[in-house]
Amino acid sequence: MPLTTSKTFLPDANKPWRPNFWRASHLAQIDFANLPSPRIFGQGDFQHLDPALTLWDIWPVQLDNGDLVELDSGSLWVMLSAPRLPDPDVRHNMARMRLLLKTQAGWRDCGNLLPDGFSPGSREWSGSTRLNPETGEVTLWFTAAGRRDEVKPDFEQRLFHAVGTLDATGSLPRVTNWHSLTQTVVNTGEFYADLSVTQGVPGQIKGFRDPYWFRDPADGAGYVLFTASRASHLPASPYDGVIGLAKATDVDGHQTFELLPPILDAFGLASEMERPHVFVRDGLYYVFWSTQTHIFDQRFAQGPTGLYGMVGPTLFGPFEPLNGSGLVLANPPEEPRQAYAWQVLPSLEVVSFVDFWGLKGGNIHTDLTLKQTQFAGSIAPSSYVSLQGTTSTLIG
Numbered sequence: 164m165p166l167t168t169s170k171t172f173l174p175d176a177n178k179p180w181r182p183n184f185w186r187a188s189h190l191a192q193i194d195f196a197n198l199p200s201p202r203i204f205g206q207g208d209f210q211h212l213d214p215a216l217t218l219w220d221i222w223p224v225q226l227d228n229g230d231l232v233e234l235d236s237g238s239l240w241v242m243l244s245a246p247r248l249p250d251p252d253v254r255h256n257m258a259r260m261r262l263l264l265k266t267q268a269g270w271r272d273c274g275n276l277l278p279d280g281f282s283p284g285s286r287e288w289s290g291s292t293r294l295n296p297e298t299g300e301v302t303l304w305f306t307a308a309g310r311r312d313e314v315k316p317d318f319e320q321r322l323f324h325a326v327g328t329l330d331a332t333g334s335l336p337r338v339t340n341w342h343s344l345t346q347t348v349v350n351t352g353e354f355y356a357d358l359s360v361t362q363g364v365p366g367q368i369k370g371f372r373d374p375y376w377f378r379d380p381a382d383g384a385g386y387v388l389f390t391a392s393r394a395s396h397l398p399a400s401p402y403d404g405v406i407g408l409a410k411a412t413d414v415d416g417h418q419t420f421e422l423l424p425p426i427l428d429a430f431g432l433a434s435e436m437e438r439p440h441v442f443v444r445d446g447l448y449y450v451f452w453s454t455q456t457h458i459f460d461q462r463f464a465q466g467p468t469g470l471y472g473m474v475g476p477t478l479f480g481p482f483e484p485l486n487g488s489g490l491v492l493a494n495p496p497e498e499p500r501q502a503y504a505w506q507v508l509p510s511l512e513v514v515s516f517v518d519f520w521g522l523k524g525g526n527i528h529t530d531l532t533l534k535q536t537q538f539a540g541s542i543a544p545s546s547y548v549s550l551q552g553t554t555s556t557l558i559g
Contacts, residue, residue, distance in 0.1 A: 182405070182428040183473065183482040185489055187464035190432065192487040198467060199557035200495040201546045204502070204520045209541040212272045217254050217540030218242040218261065219516045220438065220504045224292045224301070227378050229442050229509045232294045234331055237266035241276055241292055242516070242542075250531075251538040256316045258286045260305065264336060270542065273335045276303070281341055283323060285309035285316050289438060289504075291375045291387075299329045301338050302416065304347060304387055306372035318362035320372040322347040322389060322409075326417060347374060347387060348409045348420040355407055355425070356392040363392075367401060367434050367458060375440045376416060379478050385411035386478065387420060388439040388450070393430060402460040404429040406439045406452060408478075426450070426479060434458045436471075441478065442509045444550055449474050450482065451491065451507050456499065469493035470505035470513065474553055485555045491548060492557055498522060502543045513546040 212218065224232045224239035232239050244261040245254035262273040277287065284307030293302045304324045309316045324347050327338040350357055356369045363369040369392040377386050391407035393400075405425035412418050427450065429436055436452040443449075451472040459465045470492040473482035485491055492513060494501050500519040507513050517539035519527055527534035547558040 182425050183475070183480040185427060185429045185432055185436075185471075185473070185484065187432050187460075189484045189488050190459070190464040190466045190490075193466055193490050195467075195496075198493040198496060199491065199555075200493050201502075201544070201557070201559065203495050203498050204517060204544065206521075208544050209517045209520075209539055210270070211541050212263070212270055215247055216261075216272075217245050217247045217251065217538075218542065219254070219518075219540055220289045221514050221516055221542060222289070222291055222438075222506055223508065223514075224294050225376075226296065227293060229377075231508065231510075232296070234264075234336065236331070236336070237264050237271075239263070239292075239294070239336060240265055241290075243287070243289060244275075247540065249535050251534065251540065254540070255288075255308075256286060258288055258308070260287045260290075260303075262336070262338065271335060273337055276338060277325075277341060280311075281325070281344065283307045283311055283344070283346075284321065285311060285313050288320065289373045291440075293376055294329060301327045301329050302376070303327065304374040304376050304416075306374065308372070318368045319358045320370065321350075321358075322371065322374045322387070324374075324416065343417060345417065345419065348422045351422065352394055352396075354391075354394055354422060355405070356395055356403070361395055370404065370435060370437075371407075373438050375438075377441050377478075380443055381477065383414075385414070385416040387411075387416075388426070388441060390435065390437050390439060390452075391425065392434070393425075393428070398430070400431050400460075402429065402431055402434045402458075404433045404436045404454075404458070406436050406450065427452075427473065427482065429454075432460060432464060438504050438506065440506055442507075444509070447474050447476065447552070448478055448482075449485075449507070449550060451505070453504050455503070466490060467493035467496070468499055468503065470507070470515075472507070472555065474550075483553050485553060487553075491555045492546060497524075500527070507548060511548050511550065513548060515543045517541050517543045 288306035290305030393403040409420035475482035
């Protein structure tokens with residue numbers, strides 16, 4: 164049945180909330196012989212902005228409607244960064260957000276986005292960024308991992324936002340005068356796992372991170388989507404990934420948000436639905452996320468590391484998996500780890516970072532030299548998709 168659009172749906176407070184499930188029966192529809200995969204990357208397909216830095220998890224600075232910010236000098240982007248170390252996994256324990264400028268001549272590094280000591284966490288993890296071009300005001304939603312000045316990094320994650328001012332007068336743009344640091348929403352444990360109590364283990368940590376700002380054209384309200392894990396009082400499984408939702412209580416999203424139940428639920432299938440984001444195209448709501456192959460419950464189903472998505476008539480669904488399975492883009496079978504953390508832009512360009520490339524069948528878990536030499540930590544070549552209702556097609 165074709166999807167139809169609706170501009171009047173809201174959850175009924177008098178009825179039980181029914182999340183939209185991503186199930187093993189969906190994933191079983193993947194055609195592994197014909198995966199939608201981009202080409203295999205080579206050394207010449209990416210550049211290191213600074214040989215001393217590792218970069219990952221890229222996102223653009225966007226306007227309120229989702230379009231990219233275009234300055235005279237180029238477009239603005241943010242990536243996580245850390246010193247380049249022998250073990251790439253250590254980067255997560257010292258991550259900082261970094262501002263980048265994309266020009267016609269290539270990428271430029273503009274330095275750390277936030278000043279030292281501003282974040283309430285011991286590390287800064289992914290989020291989203293919005294610019295008001297009339298005022299120059301930049302709003303950043305981000306993940307504060309751990310607590311400032313903690314002795315040993317832990318996996319607690321809290322959502323925060325802050326406001327700064329874009330300064331484009333110098334040779335490189337920067338954001339100054341950061342203020343109004345606010346905890347976006349407090350996790351009460353009603354809908355999502357409380358990470359001050361339950362944090363999981365490396366490789367399968369629980370989630371409350373990756374806030375993505377979205378202005379719903381249906382009612383003009385502001386929301387953030389985020390990566391989360393089911394509340395511990397619900398039916399238990401280590402495969403408990405969900406996409407959470409919170410609603411702004413003010414027009415700009417500068418005050419606290421109201422925590423809502425998840426809009427997508429991978430219970431029993433996958434433990435993470437990372438970097439969720441959404442936009443509206445042809446009256447339909449397209450929600451995307453990234454998932455790695457090792458976090459599926461392989462007793463029932465396994466998908467490739469890739470970009471997944473669903474589509475529905477409203478922000479609250481009901482949603483259908485794109486292409487029946489949800490799979491939009493997969494790493495090539497020959498190089499199953501070459502990229503990650505994809506984001507689909509409203510232009511349908513797909514951006515990501517180069518992870519472990521050129522492994523040629525090698526195993527980074529048993530070959531530490533390979534793990535060191537083949538981790539790129541850089542910006543990946545873009546792909547594009549086309550979207551027609553419940554069908555997506557990879558282009559390039």
